[in-house]
Amino acid sequence: MDRRSLTNELKWEARRLGFTEAGVSPAVTPTGIGRFHEWLNAGYAGEMTYLADRARAYADPTAVLADARSVVMLAMNYRTAEPCVAGQGHGRISRYAWGRDYHDLIRERLDELADFLRRRVPGASARGVVDTAPFLEREFAQLAGLGWIGKNTLTLNKQLGSWFFLAALLTDAELQYDQPHESEHCGTCRACLDACPTGAFVDAYVLDATRCISYLTIELRSPIPRDLRSGVGDWLLGCDVCQDVCPWNHRAPLSAEPDFRPAADANPIQLAPLFYLSDEAFRARFRHTPLWRPKRRGLLRNAAIVLGNQRPPDALPALSHALEDEDSLVRGAAAWALGRYDQESARQALQGRHPREPDADVRVEIELALAPGAR
Numbered sequence: 098m099d100r101r102s103l104t105n106e107l108k109w110e111a112r113r114l115g116f117t118e119a120g121v122s123p124a125v126t127p128t129g130i131g132r133f134h135e136w137l138n139a140g141y142a143g144e145m146t147y148l149a150d151r152a153r154a155y156a157d158p159t160a161v162l163a164d165a166r167s168v169v170m171l172a173m174n175y176r177t178a179e180p181c182v183a184g185q186g187h188g189r190i191s192r193y194a195w196g197r198d199y200h201d202l203i204r205e206r207l208d209e210l211a212d213f214l215r216r217r218v219p220g221a222s223a224r225g226v227v228d229t230a231p232f233l234e235r236e237f238a239q240l241a242g243l244g245w246i247g248k249n250t251l252t253l254n255k256q257l258g259s260w261f262f263l264a265a266l267l268t269d270a271e272l273q274y275d276q277p278h279e280s281e282h283c284g285t286c287r288a289c290l291d292a293c294p295t296g297a298f299v300d301a302y303v304l305d306a307t308r309c310i311s312y313l314t315i316e317l318r319s320p321i322p323r324d325l326r327s328g329v330g331d332w333l334l335g336c337d338v339c340q341d342v343c344p345w346n347h348r349a350p351l352s353a354e355p356d357f358r359p360a361a362d363a364n365p366i367q368l369a370p371l372f373y374l375s376d377e378a379f380r381a382r383f384r385h386t387p388l389w390r391p392k393r394r395g396l397l398r399n400a401a402i403v404l405g406n407q408r409p410p411d412a413l414p415a416l417s418h419a420l421e422d423e424d425s426l427v428r429g430a431a432a433w434a435l436g437r438y439d440q441e442s443a444r445q446a447l448q449g450r451h452p453r454e455p456d457a458d459v460r461v462e463i464e465l466a467l468a469p470g471a472r
Contacts, residue, residue: 098217098218100271100272100273101273103217103218103270103272103273104121104272104273106213106217107119107121107169107210107213107214107217107266107272108121108169110210110213111169111171111210114206114209114210115173115206115354116171116172116173116206116264117172117173117174117257117261117352118171118172118243118254118257118261119169119170119171119172120169120170120238120241120242120243120275121167121168121169121170121241121272121273121274121275122167122168122170122237122240122241122242122274122275122277123166123167123168123240123274124158124159124162124165124166124167124168124267125158125240126156126157127155127156127233127236127237127240128236128240129233129235129236129246130155130156130233130236133152133155133233134152136303137149137152139305140307141299141303141304141305141306141307142306142307143306143307143312143316143317144316144317144318144319145306145312145316151231154231155231155232155233158232158267160231161224161226161230161231161232161267162222162223162224162267162268162269163222163269164222164269165222165267165268165269166268166269166270166271166272167267167268167269167270167271167272167274168237168240168241168265168266168267168268169210169241169265169266169267169268169272170234170237170238170240170241170243170263170264170265171207171210171263171264171265171266172238172243172252172254172257172261172262172263172264173199173203173206173261173262173264173352173354174257174260174261174349174350174351174352174354175192175193175199175260175261175262175352175354175357176192176258176260176261176349176350176351176352177192177195177196177351177352177354177357177358177359178195178358178359178364180192180337180364180365181364181365182365183331183365184365185407185409186367186368186369186404186407186409186411186412187331187365187366187367187368188331188332188333188334188365188366188368188399188400188403189330189331189332189333189365190333190334190335190363190364190365190366190388191311191332191334191335191336191337192260192337193262193335193387194334194335194363194386194387194388195357195358195359195360195363195364196356196357196358196359196360196363196386197356197357197385197386198385198386198387198389199227199262199357199387200227200228200229201385202354202356203225203227203262203264204225204227206264207225207226207227207264207266208225210223210225210266211223211224211225211266211268214266214268214270218270221268221269221270222268222269223266223267223268223269223270224266224267224268225264225265225266225267226264226265226266226267227262227263227264227265232265232267234252234263234264234265235250235251235252235263237265238252238263239252239277239278240277241274241275241277242275242276242277242278243263243278244257244278245278245280245281245282245283246281246302247259247281247283247289247302247343247345248283248286248287248289248290248298248301248302249289249290249298249304249339249340249343250302250303250304251339251340253282253283253343253345254345255282255345256348256349256350257349257350258340258343258345258346258347258348258349259340259343259345259346259349260340260346260349260352282345283301286344287301288342288343288344289338289339289340289342289343290339292338292339292341292342293309293338293339294310294328294329294330294336294338295308295309295310295313295325295328295329296308296328297309297310298339308325309336310328310329310330310332310335310336310338311335311336313325313329314329314332314333314334314335314336314391314395314399315334315335315390315391315395317395318395319426320398320426320429320430320458320462321398321399321402321430323433326402326405326406326433327406329399329402329403329406330403330406331365331403331406331407332399332403333365333366333368333396333399333400333403334387334388334390334391334396334399335387360386368400368403368404368412368415369404369411369412369414369415370415371396371397371400372397372400372415372416372418372419372422373415373418374393376393379393380393383396393424394424394426394427395426397419397422397424397426397427397430398426398427398429398430399430401416401419401427401430401431401433401434402430402433402434404416404434405430405433405434405435405436405437406437408437408438410440413435413438413440413442413443413446416431416434416435416443416446417431417435417442417443417446419431420432420435420446420447420450421450425456425458425459428450428454428456428459428462429456429458429459429462432447432450432459432462432463432466433462433465433466435447435466436462436463436465436466436467437466444467447463447466447467448467450463451463451464451467
């Protein structure tokens with residue numbers, strides 16, 4: 098089979114499997130590898146040490162698949178319902194995390210696409226990638242003609258905006274390559290840069306992940322820095338602010354994928370009940386969803402921060418309960434949240450815990466929460 102026919106068949110099969118767009122690039126060193134290393138050296142990756150640990154591998158796709166020649170870049174639209182307003186005691190979840198874990202769904206589709214390729218080219222090697230390999234997806238999406246990298250550092254497409262997942266199928270088969278997307282269409286717009294609640298954009302096209310709400314609520318394993326907690330607002334997991342304000346997203350189509358539709362109590366989610374879930378119940382509820390990524394301790398830390406920002410009176414019992422949690426990360430966040438309340442019951446809970454608190458960092462949180470002007 099000639100390269101053109103094979104490539105066309107692969108793209109057709111990709112769309113049949115639910116991918117919205119498909120483009121092909123050569124498996125070369127991505128043009129943005131220098132910027133990636135500069136970003137790492139600036140410390141913008143924070144606790145995501147796995148990026149620096151594999152930094153050299155990002156320069157060469159053959160580190161992902163030996164003898165890789167071609168990269169099939171794929172986009173899958175995930176925009177479904179519109180977000181509901183998060184009222185008192187509820188937290189917002191980023192759209193991508195409303196339904197089933199996209200890694201699982203897309204990996205299944207990539208495996209099917211790889212099998213299709215092997216049937217067409219017996220003996221061909223292929224490997225699907227979705228967020229888990231040392232591979233610069235956005236750079237290759239641009240090389241494959243799927244769009245440009247916007248000022249908010251996300252891939253933008255004129256039809257889809259940025260409401261889509263990126264995935265790749267690397268293969269040693271030779272395919273017909275698409276033209277790279279050379280132009281960018283952000284113009285003078287600064288909406289994403291100006292809207293960020295925590296000031297995470299150092300400049301256009303440069304994100305300091307250590308200030309990004311998505312990083313703070315998902316990747317960060319330690320306490321959220323005190324100066325950024327109010328900026329988290331009501332985001333329990335992830336953040337869509339820089340996408341919500343992007344003009345290109347106002348016309349993006351809706352996804353027909355049922356697994357991306359919001360699960361019950363995900364748009365938004367009630368927070369206080371989370372603190373009473375046992376480890377087993379927590380795992381059963383969130384194990385196969387994106388909310389499992391920060392694990393129980395991270396998600397409850399986030400929930401306490403959101404409640405501290407909102408200060409709903411009926412959440413006081415849950416936060417007092419969290420102050421007795423076995424995990425110090427949860428206790429510290431609960432202490433900060435209780436300190437935001439102008440309620441005697443909150444103060445009593447903090448005073449009662451302080452002499453029994455074994456963790457030095459949590460004791461400091463309690464002391465700061467009890468200090469005058471803590472609110």
